[in-house]
Amino acid sequence: MAAEEGQVIGCHTIEQWMEQMQKGIESKKLVVVDFTASWCGPCRLLNPILVEFAKKMPNVVFLKVDVDELESVAEEWKVEAMPTLILLKEGKIVDKVVGAKKDELLLKLTEHAGDAATSTA
Numbered sequence: 451m452a453a454e455e456g457q458v459i460g461c462h463t464i465e466q467w468m469e470q471m472q473k474g475i476e477s478k479k480l481v482v483v484d485f486t487a488s489w490c491g492p493c494r495l496l497n498p499i500l501v502e503f504a505k506k507m508p509n510v511v512f513l514k515v516d517v518d519e520l521e522s523v524a525e526e527w528k529v530e531a532m533p534t535l536i537l538l539k540e541g542k543i544v545d546k547v548v549g550a551k552k553d554e555l556l557l558k559l560t561e562h563a564g565d566a567a568t569s570t571a
Contacts (some may be wrong), residue, residue, distance in 0.1 A: 456505045458512040474511045480563040481511045481538040488534040492550035510563050
């Protein structure tokens with residue numbers, strides 16, 4: 451998984467989504483899922499921020515799901531607005547941020563990832 455550290459991993463098929471979720475569960479790392487859409491302005495603003503966080507937080511897995519590509523996944527996780535960021539540990543929701551709220555996301559990353567996120571503060 452070293453090649454995927456430091457980047458936001460796009461999940462474009464159900465198979466990719468399931469594979470990345472399984473890796474996240476097995477790694478026991480904090481997993482941040484960015485539910486986004488190509489037409490969503492705030493999502494586009496948030497994207498470079500997530501890329502920067504991913505580079506600074508190798509102990510956090512960042513996944514991106516386009517709600518139009520994977521509607522069933524978005525429905526399964528009850529995503530109603532974009533962007534929605536769901537924070538997971540071992541496949542269970544530990545927190546959620548709705549909207550392009552960089553500061554709120556950083557606080558929650560620091561809270562749930564522990565030492566992994568402190569280098570960005």
